[in-house]
Amino acid sequence: MGGDSSAVASLLTEGVVQIVATDAAFAAIKDDGSVVTWGQWNRGGDSTAIATLLAEGVAQVCGNTGAFAARKSNGSVVTWGDAFFRFFLLAVAPLLATGVVHICATSVNAFAAFKANGSLVTWGSKFFGGDSSKVAPLLTEGVAQVCGTNTACAALLIDGSVVTWGNDEEGGDSSQVATLLTEGVVEVYNNYHAFVALKADGSVVSWGETSWTHWYTKHLSDVVQVCGAGGAFAAIRSGGSVVTWGDDWGGDSSEVAALLIEGVVQICGGEMAFAAIKADGSVVSWGDSRFGGDSSAVASLLTEG
Template sequence: MILVHVALLSGQTAAFRAALESTVADLRDRAREEFQVGIGSLSIGGRLLESKQNLEEVGLADGDTVHATVQQACLVSSHTARAFALIRSDGRVLTWGHPDTGGNSSRVQDQLHGVKEVQTTGRAFAAVLASGGVVCWGHEEFGGNSSKVQPLLRDVRRLCASDGAFAAILGDGRVAVWGDEYFGGQCSEAVRELSDVIDIQATERAFAALCRSGRVVTWGRSDLGGCSDSVQNQLQSVQEVISSSGAFAALLADGRVVSWGHPYFGGDSSSVSSECSELTLQSVQSVEASCGAFAAILHDGSVVTWGARYYGGDSSKVHADLHNVREVRASGRAFAAIRHDGRVVTWGDKFSGGDCGAVRHDLQDVLQIQSSQKAFAAILGSGRVLTWGEASSGGDSSSVQEELQNVRQIKGSQRAFAAICENGRVVCWGDPECGGDGRMLQEQLQDVHFQRCG
């Protein structure tokens, strides 16, 4: 037995007697119970400790001090989801919204502890535990049942979701998938043999896996991004993959972008990629996607868009205002760009937030923007929240404005929003069928710590 001290950044410490053959995961569980908060990771001397290794293997000695990071609360939902999940700071999960699509997690609630990550297909949710296992709930056909691959779901590092299936990255770089086969829930032997996957992104019905070597491997519905054969020779030194509902865009190390998938949803970027085009995809810094279009921020702060016009693929009317842009966010059919001066520029479908005219005068000192399918919500430097877009999708927050004080995090579902305030309270608005009413859980939605998630 050795004595191990665990220290938080806040200065709190605790001491534990532990056997050398016990694991880092065991030590983390004991720290979580002692501090009553979720523990994200443990490290010593700046070196992260692997959960599955025992204390002797990581070189811990009697009297050593291990530093722990606190896992703070995080809201989870998506543009296709009709429910929310809240990962509490103690690693437990609360859910609300439509009960058949993940809003009711009572069946697995006793398993939802030590949760590190949650993702949703829109009809089901999946949680990664500190142990590396996975717990699913919601519509079984669309990802709510992982029993067929459960033996593989060990040491899971990350999850990604299409609209009906999940893909998990395992600790050894391999991939496991489950859910509806028409949404990418089945993959080829070549995908199962991958061993260096570091990230996965998904369209509505296809997945793209980014490998450590910089190459990309795809599967799922071919016309929605599941087949990348036409651009495979260009997919070299890929840094990041971004997805719309039916297409992918890959950001290369040299700042160029390669896209594939359905042309209508942004799978054809030739109009902004050729040397003769007025705006070209060169020196790209980041890319954001709506359901059917992409917007790229260039290194000079300008923005280039492509894809379906009615999904924000045409930004020509606001081109003169798109300068010094630091971030772009998208609803289902519109974009909102935050400039370095804190101002916001919007374009796309006006019924999906593409017209912020009603609040434009007040949209100053904007820190961040989140979206539902048809509305936007902006957090200002003052901690206030401004919303616009379709009223029934969260674009009208007047009923909860008095509660939206010192807001630190917002997340949108299909037609609703949830916000975490500095006082630890969660405030919801929008369509009750999509999580816009959290009153039944109000006592539990208190004293919440926050972090920005996605």
């Protein structure tokens, strides 16, 4: 699953500036613009078929569960890994030959590319947000951000509106809150199953799996940051307090509630747990202990600094 890099060890002794991964392979970008891969061959570990394209000029690499995508300095995109993803790339390949300025994995089985003209190009399984053809006219310019749940995507436009596509149940269908997403959104956040949009006035709008999510968040105000983890969200309010909601693995912060009343400046979400940094340099964690929710073993090291 990528743990053995001995076959390419001589290429990894110096010059590596970044490493990214799929679920069973790794790719290392070197300072000369080349890429070295290892791990399971059909998950991106074997890049020999496109080795000449990865020998120089690579500016960025990202991975989803089974494939990698590389952006080159000439604005083109190269992909390798699971043939499943390469098949879906064929339809948009001409759009990825030039002008790409950033790429990202939007869900477990999809990618997106930002172009210099402000448009967004997507590829991957239509069941996982890879097919944005239904909203394509809305993605031809002004795209500022894109993020994804497991099976759906949301794009924030520079006019403050939000466009969604993919699996309806996990956020692809935002019609129930559409009137709230036409303007004023400054950032969109996600967990595995739902989205939350933060608006300029500090309010939040949510949609996706779990119908109660929108009911809960419509009562929130003065929010400055939101973070997602698994099936839960955590929001920092302007006074430094934290509000959480969602499943028990992160949505329930009652055991550390007294520590989240004030002073929180940042939250990070893992798979089923959260960690919050406070202004005094201490850290508070909660959620599933198997995924980092219990930091008691190192608590003495997290009290400051």
